[in-house]
Amino acid sequence: MKRPFPLAVAQLGPIHLADTRESVVRRLLELLREADGRGAKFVVFPELALTTFFPRYWMTDQAEIDRFFETSMPSPATQPLFDEARRRGIGFYLGFAELTPAGERYNTAILVNRAGAIVGRYRKVHLPGHADHKPKAPFQHLEKLYFNVGNEGFKVWNSDGANIGMCICNDRRWPETFRVMGLQSAEVVVLGYNTPSHNIHWPEPPHLRMFHHLLLLQAHAHENALWVGAAAKCGAEDGFHMIAGSAIVAPSGEIAAQSVTEDDELVFFNCDLALGDTFREHVFNFAKHRRPEHYRLIVDRVGAGRPVTDE
Numbered sequence: 069m070k071r072p073f074p075l076a077v078a079q080l081g082p083i084h085l086a087d088t089r090e091s092v093v094r095r096l097l098e099l100l101r102e103a104d105g106r107g108a109k110f111v112v113f114p115e116l117a118l119t120t121f122f123p124r125y126w127m128t129d130q131a132e133i134d135r136f137f138e139t140s141m142p143s144p145a146t147q148p149l150f151d152e153a154r155r156r157g158i159g160f161y162l163g164f165a166e167l168t169p170a171g172e173r174y175n176t177a178i179l180v181n182r183a184g185a186i187v188g189r190y191r192k193v194h195l196p197g198h199a200d201h202k203p204k205a206p207f208q209h210l211e212k213l214y215f216n217v218g219n220e221g222f223k224v225w226n227s228d229g230a231n232i233g234m235c236i237c238n239d240r241r242w243p244e245t246f247r248v249m250g251l252q253s254a255e256v257v258v259l260g261y262n263t264p265s266h267n268i269h270w271p272e273p274p275h276l277r278m279f280h281h282l283l284l285l286q287a288h289a290h291e292n293a294l295w296v297g298a299a300a301k302c303g304a305e306d307g308f309h310m311i312a313g314s315a316i317v318a319p320s321g322e323i324a325a326q327s328v329t330e331d332d333e334l335v336f337f338n339c340d341l342a343l344g345d346t347f348r349e350h351v352f353n354f355a356k357h358r359r360p361e362h363y364r365l366i367v368d369r370v371g372a373g374r375p376v377t378d379e
């Protein structure tokens with residue numbers, strides 16, 4: 069029996085340093101309205117959706133850095149988004165920089181249900197990049213400096229009739245992210261991302277950024293029999309380019325819908341959660357086929373070590 073989950077991914081074009089949160093929320097509201105028009109009941113907004121991708125900048129003054137963080141959610145600037153989503157009965161995922169009352173800083177996403185309540189929170193676990201200043205690099209990638217590692221793991225929430233998991237950007241490059249949620253019977257994993265098209269560490273061919281992005285979404289959706297909705301913030305933010313490629317991927321691993329611009333763009337697909345049931349029942353029937361007794365190294369080791377045959 070079909071289990072409809074009409075899903076929209078709201079891709080954002082550039083947010084420049086000069087753009088206010090209010091101007092961004094107006095863009096989010098426009099995408100929310102378009103999503104409603106398409107019949108969506110859940111909308112995925114990007115990672116750090118309220119500001120420019122500030123980890124690209126070297127900053128030393130904490131007050132300057134904290135200008136990019138939210139100390140409350142909903143905040144005055146985002147309250148209109150919560151109000152409009154609740155009025156339209158639409159749930160959403162929203163990524164933002166979280167500054168807690170205890171002074172901890174996280175790259176965070178929240179899950180808001182159709183009644184407008186925050187039912188889940190995820191704090192980014194896999195922080196890419198570096199913590200030191202690289203003055204020769206064309207830009208920085210300072211998530212390891214500006215954020216704490218997420219302290220709440222990968223969870224799944226049953227919200228509005230679907231088992232929904234969350235992650236953020238670099239998390240999609242690690243199979244453990246999706247498997248931990250697959251083992252919690254996730255049916256949909258939603259995520260936002262900001263992925264620079266240029267690699268500051270080595271001369272990576274630019275086409276590989278998009279190839280790896282889609283490859284990973286498709287692989288991890290299929291091997292965990294779940295839908296994936298991924299929303300980019302993309303285009304050139306003050307001249308710094310990030311890839312688009314927002315997509316909705318089916319449990320088969322097939323791309324059901326994908327963005328075609330590097331601007332604000334709504335991607336929609338009327339997902340049927342039941343499509344995952346077949347894969348969960350057969351090829352990825354975890355209980356029937358997995359052998360954790362042979363997977364110990366995945367948990368016991370952080371980095372690659374010597375072959376066990378050497379021991």
Ligand code: ING
Pocket residue numbers: 196197236237238239241261262263264
């Ligand atoms: N951005 C990038 C991402 O994981 C990156 C950083 C790109 C790491 C390519 C490795 C390779 O998509 C964020 N924000 O994680």
